Amino acid sequence: MNKSGKIRRVRVKLGCRSYWIHIGSLQKTSVELGKLISGRGVLLITDANVEKTGVVEDVLEDLSGASDLGLIVLKPGERTKTLGAVEDITGFAARHNYDRKSCFVALSGGVGGDLTGFAAGIYKRGVEFVQIPTTLLAMVDSSVGGKTGADLPEGKNLVGLFHQPAGVFIDPEFLRTLPACEWRNGLAEVIKYGIIRDGEFFEFLWANRKRLNRRGADADLLGAVIERCVTIKAEVVAADECESGLRAILNYGHTFGHALEQLSGFKLAHGSAVAIGMVLAGRLACDLGIFDRESADRVEALLKAVGLPVSVPAGYAASDIIEAMKGDKKNEGGRIRLVLPESLGRVRITSEVSEEKLFEFLNRQV
Ligand SMILES: NC(=O)c1ccc[n+]([C@@H]2O[C@H](COP(=O)([O-])OP(=O)(O)OC[C@H]3O[C@@H](n4cnc5c(N)ncnc54)[C@H](O)[C@@H]3O)[C@@H](O)[C@H]2O)c1
């Protein structure tokens, strides 16, 4: 990847809560970052894996305009996404006298980003925060849109709030150190954007599938891919910030995916589960006569080409999958809500598929 690549900027339009997403070398966007934090108390939150990659020192330097600069290094992984971690972050801020003008900065994947946003949203009734995502998933998805939160022992993301960041700084260089499995997790979400909202982007991904299949995809390709994804996310969020309608299309592949993830005891990676979920949603849509087989096959082919699984692993029962799907917090009125493709670039949200139909369908897939 080359450090001299261009800087791309995308605006998330949310009235007084609008903000910029900057994509490109952090060295080149540090002026904008500096403006957001200048003269304020800044608390940088990262995790131990990110710290090992050696980027923290550089980012601390970019934050040197802060009046006070603290660092919290979280234990990596979803298990850290607890109210205890939120208490640790806010407690640290309180002990070090961070005031209401402070700014929290997340330098991490989605786990640290969600926790930082949540802590910022509640500390002293809300301080600003900035996202510097370090995983592909966080770059194309979790760092944008203001959903923040933590898990409870009872389930994932059960507590949290909408709190928009003041800015998002995406440096694709950070992906160099990302493990292959985390790379694929992000790619599943990337492909999701093409299917839900942009057929041309799907074609672009297909044309570049061999280059995407590599961890070291070049800066230009990555910049373009990330820009398209965050542009789509920004549009959807601007149209429906608190998920009363359209925003639910972002859950394409996730109703089936979350069920599979949960049934695997979270051994199945999120991206793999979502990939299988997207394939299932496509096949079901074909069964219902709203999506064509050729497009469904192309979705499968692209997912396969980037190394993602496309069928339900052995040992899952249709009835268990349905039970797990019923527990999805996005359901309303007890009916399972699904996002089904109509064409490459267009999906519909429906609660009209009966449990009997779903059972009959899933029974043929397991
Ligand atoms: N807020 C939202 O809108 C939203 C959307 C999607 C997902 N999420 C949440 O995001 C979380 C998943 O995010 P994730 O996949 O980024 O997980 P993560 O933050 O756990 O990161 C995945 C792994 O990669 C490591 N890592 C991060 N950056 C690295 C780097 N540059 N080099 C090497 N290793 C690195 C981490 O330490 C971790 O082990 C989930 O909790 C999910 O609920 C939130």
Ligand SMILES: [Zn+2]
């Ligand atoms: Zn996801």
